[in-house]
Amino acid sequence: MFSSQEKFIAHLKKGDSTAYSYLVELYYKKLCDYASNLARDNFKSEDIVQNVIVRMWQNRKNLNHNVSIKNYLYKSVYNEFVDQYRKDIAVTTLEKKYVQGLDFVFEAQDEEETKRLITLIEREIEQLPQKCKETFLLNKKEGLTYIEIAEFNKVSVNTVEKQMGKALFILRKKMKEKAYYFFFMLFGLNKLKILDLQKK
Known part of the structure; x- marks a missing residue:
């Protein structure tokens, strides 16, 4: 389709x-x-490739005319895999910490206490800055990936990551330990939906 690599990049x-x-x-x-x-995971591998292609397209003006697109993409996929692997290791370590605290959350399995925690968490989410709240709910409630959220809101993946990071930072700061353990279990471990829980 393109007579040369240079024309393709152009x-x-x-x-x-x-x-x-x-x-x-x-x-x-x-x-x-x-x-x-x-990655040994088809879903994760597609997510990695989508991240790479979208990021390359967003930064296309910075492409070097002499670069090998093939080498660039394969190297980018490898780097993205390494980055995600490091994040997964960090999350796994964090999850272990909170799993150890789950007994603390449910030391008294009181239905009213559970409802109170859910109401508290929902209120704190509702009070997030608008963009952070939208991003958080699209990811945690609707199950959209960062790439899908970026495309939906017409922003960069990096912007989505920053909004999610800000949302989690605010929620962690506002919630007391017990509520945050419960929050982490809902959204970090089992990825349950607050609204679904309230309907049961």
Whole structure:
């Protein structure tokens, strides 16, 4: 379709949708296979590749005319996998800490106390800054990935990450220990939905 790598990159830098479609058609499946070999998880591998392609498209104006697109993409997928792996390790360590605290949360399994904690958590989420709240609910309640949220809100993935980080920081700061253990179990471990729990 493109007579040379340089022309292909030039069209990408211009924001040519044809060049973008060609890029996805040519590399998406191959990159997913590569990422799957690294992550051993089809869903995670697709998430990795989507992150890489979206980020490259958002930063396309910075592409070097002499770069090998193939090498660039494969290296980016590897780096994204490493970044996610490091985050997973951190989350796993954090989860262990909170699993140890679950007995503290349910030391008195009182239905009224559970409802009180759910109401408290819902109130704190409702009081988040608007953008943070929207991002948090799209991710934790609707199950959208960061990429899907970025596309839905027409913002960068980095913006979504910052909004989620800010939301979690605010919630952690406002909640007392017991409420935060409960919050973490709902949204961190089992990914349950507050509204669904309230209906039961």
